[in-house]
Amino acid sequence: MIIQKYKIVFAGSMGAGKTEAIKSLSEVPVLATEAFNTDDHSHKKLNTTVGIDYGEITLDDGNKVGLYGTPGQGRFDFMWGVICKGAIGTILLIDHSLKAPLDELDYYLDTFRQYSENIVIGITHIDEAMSTSTHQYRQALMNRNLNFPVFFVDARKKSDVLLLLETLITSLETKYL
Ligand SMILES: Nc1nc2c(ncn2[C@@H]2O[C@H](COP(=O)(O)OP(=O)(O)OP(=O)(O)O)[C@@H](O)[C@H]2O)c(=O)[nH]1
Numbered sequence: 001m002i003i004q005k006y007k008i009v010f011a012g013s014m015g016a017g018k019t020e021a022i023k024s025l026s027e028v029p030v031l032a033t034e035a036f037n038t039d040d041h042s043h044k045k046l047n048t049t050v051g052i053d054y055g056e057i058t059l060d061d062g063n064k065v066g067l068y069g070t071p072g073q074g075r076f077d078f079m080w081g082v083i084c085k086g087a088i089g090t091i092l093l094i095d096h097s098l099k100a101p102l103d104e105l106d107y108y109l110d111t112f113r114q115y116s117e118n119i120v121i122g123i124t125h126i127d128e129a130m131s132t133s134t135h136q137y138r139q140a141l142m143n144r145n146l147n148f149p150v151f152f153v154d155a156r157k158k159s160d161v162l163l164l165l166e167t168l169i170t171s172l173e174t175k176y177l
């Protein structure tokens with residue numbers, strides 16, 4: 001059992017890159033609970049998370065962060081609250097290449113704001129949907145009077161995911177310290 005200062009949850013739409021983001025960051029082998037994806041209507045990907053993903057990273061200041069990944073599929077929504085228990089915040093990943101990414105953002109925001117208001121949003125798969133506007137996300141948040149940080153990232157890139165993590169921790173520090 002490790003002594004960790006922070007617990008952070010990766011949430012968001014199926015295939016957005018939650019498991020991949022944890023793999024990009026973790027300094028220990030990631031415990032990924034993936035199974036063959038039978039829901040190819042929602043997403044064509046081969047595997048999908050059916051339990052909890054877990055990884056760890058030590059920050060420059062020596063603080064250890066436990067990285068917890070949720071399953072994206074709505075049929076596992078009963079697990080989300082359990083995974084979020086005790087977390088300091090949530091990194092919400094939304095797949096830009098989906099048909100209705102704004103609806104996905106709304107759905108996951110509404111759900112995960114119940115567990116923590118400390119949220120940073122990462123829009124992924126930009127490279128796969130270059131023709132679709134990226135302005136829509138900030139506009140949608142502004143329309144709802146929400147002020148969560150939004151970044152356009154690739155979950156396969158460690159530096160991108162680290163930016164999300166550091167923003168989450170920094171925003172927590174500015175709120176509470
Ligand atoms: N092209 C592209 N691929 C990405 C990006 N981010 C993640 N991926 C890929 O998308 C695929 C799905 O990523 P996962 O990490 O399995 O997605 P997930 O959010 O864990 O999905 P569930 O567990 O099913 O909810 C993987 O092959 C990733 O490498 C991105 O920004 N661009």
Ligand SMILES: [Mg+2]
Pocket residue numbers: 018019020048049069070071072
């Ligand atoms: Mg996953």
